[in-house]
Amino acid sequence: PPAAAGSAPAAGIGQVLERDRVNSPGANKLRVVFYTSDIPDAGTNANVSLQVFGERGRTSKMIFENLREKDFKRGGVDAFLRQVCSVGDVLHVVVGLHASNPEESWHLQKVEIVDLFSQKVFFFSCNQWLHRRHGTLQIKLLPDAKRTDGLTGYKIDIKTSSIKGAGTGANVYCILYGLTGSSGKCSLGRGPFDRGALSTVFVQVPQTVGTVRQLLIGHDNSSLQSSWHLEYVEVSNTSTGKQLLFEVKTWLDSKRGSSSLVINPEGVEISMEGLISYQISVHTSKRVNSSTTSPIELSLFGEGVQTAPFPLAGIKFKRGTTRNFVVHAKDVGNVSRVAVSLLAQSSRSKWNLSGITVTDTSRELTKYFPNNNERLDEKYHSITLFEGQKSLEPTLSPSGSSRTRSIRSSIGERSSGNGSSPLNLSI
Template identity: 30%
Template sequence: QHITLGGVGHLRIGSTPVTVSSLSSFPFITIFFSDRNATDVFKFSSKNVGDIAAICVGHCPKDGFTGRQPLVDADLVEQVACRVTYGIGPGWHLEYIDVKDETMSKSFRFQCDRWLAKNADDKQIIRELACANNDILDLKERTSYAIVTVTSDEKMPKQGECLDNSRGKKGRSKELMMENSSKKRRFAQNATDVFKFSSKNVGDIAAICVGHCPKDGRKFSPKPDSYWHVKEITVTETELGNQYIFNCNAKIPLRNKRDEYKVFECAKTIESFASRARSLVPVKYEVIIVTGFEKGSGTDANVSLTMYGSNGDSGKHALKQKMRNLFERGKTNRFYIETLDLGEMKKVRVEHDNSGLSPGWLLERVEVTNSATGVTTIFPCGKWLDKKRGDGETWRELYPVY
């Protein structure tokens, strides 16, 4: 990937944050200073992660990272444009990141237009950016579809082919021929058949047209009551994994003319996580940690938090504040974490590394507030995270109370 960064930075690609320990799965690289208003190009190879829903970009003091990866020949290209902004020290104003996958000829844009600085904006130096161009797949390009047909226990065609034509919000596909032959019988009673096609991307599929035509254009004389009784058709767009289900339960007449077809509207859409992630936006979460009042409740250990929602998880975030003693007995500590919108909060995982002179910790509760919606979710705990007390565990998964 080519990336352009102003300042020492690192980049993570994928729908979830990545730590240094997972270098084998995702790129984690260090890049050195650029001048303001500069566009610099770097190249490196990495594992193909498919369509990119989000990236995480940040910076730290020089030599602050471990596990550096040299910039090598490219499979992917990234460009980061820096706004003409004056600043002193390590602060960096990032305008946007363009990611180009040269192998797949796809481009992804991640808009930022914010500071990554300890003394500006919200004082965050790491940001997760969602893909701004939601139509990741170029509609001029071809994509692949898997069509699954379910035939009822009634009559089925002896000869010929069935036609499927998909109508989406972005257009309609060509006729997709689902072939039936003596060598490979299709559409048998109670049968489920799978067909795969390459076609232009029609976007979200609203309806399909299903008909019948003779094999190889040859005419035949069907009986008046000849038909194919189709029970259900499922169309899957394989790039993103979105499924469109059509409850047909209809008889498709066997005719020589192509204009005798039936139209079925989509009854149900199952959207994949990859598709949902494209529309997610960064949200700042306020996290409040309340430590218990019992003697020895505070901890000297390093604490981290992972939030889980209906849209995915935040990844593990270290809860740190410079020049402050945290998680002391009876105290409340406040943190801000920016990540992609997690949706409805499901649970949080709190853990510590059992370090320091007094690592044991009595966690009273965790409160998480979505700054975009103002919704606060409370996760009670009231248990020890201590190797020597309670059940000896140094982590807890907490669930909300409403």
């Protein structure tokens, strides 16, 4: 479809943004993010409430309706925008569970509150059950001490195109890639990211990301209207004011190719100084249901050093096919192992990887790293491959995830999506 101009709101923010265009005297906007724990039966179908207590007063009790029972699922991140009275710095919050079913329960991991006026971020760890049987239908949470230390704030403006059918109702996420690291997956929430709409979200990411050079953006295909035509994304450092424009002008749609992609900012050159070239071939298994449209991350390990993980997105890893990429990375010497992560977009994301071939073009040395029948999915989404050896069994962290967060890299041109042209990356 031809590209056109447009924009979008974020995670449960759609209608709220429309309503909040009329500002009341003394009013403020808060972005409230609930993180449901990733343990058995952690999710709930009930409504949730929140009341914020600050230095200058308190808000009224805010009710977050679990429409169509799609919010507050196990391991989910649900973001909402609310207009409230200004209460100053947040001192504590009270979270409540409003369930008509006496057996309804919810295990809340944490709450994040972003003051969109002051751009301050407050974190409240919970890691507890809300359940009538436990005698806890509401709980008071104090802010985590020094959680904002070592973090950098970014303002993300997301513009959905104005062409017919451009909007999406799926959960949208992004990852910021810098010179020295990455943000990890940032939830931008569930739509509707309406046709022609503009949405603004504030996020806090580790300072170790460094200067942002690339953006991975995608959605989880969780809506009947998931396909999304994205016009552009603008990322602004709230401390320095530096802005980066990422032009997209394409569909994010698994039926048209992929529901995620990696983009370089306009007008920013990626230096190739001090880098060498690797050719990476990703082999997907011939077994049934081996394909994935989710993005993946790789990292190469050598003689006491490693590359930053780099994303491969915007294409489908089809059953029985090989995808070829060219990666420009620092020299790690003799490549001894490859770490692979599936950036699972939903509980349905699964991938059977056959193996990875790495060619060090400077030494004309090729190695094959097989995967011995380990399927990657939302729960087990990281694995390390060794040359001619069995791969390590993925181990779960307390959150149910085996993925180790580490430094990520920059990416250059995208593949055409048909598998015929290599993808050039810079780490």
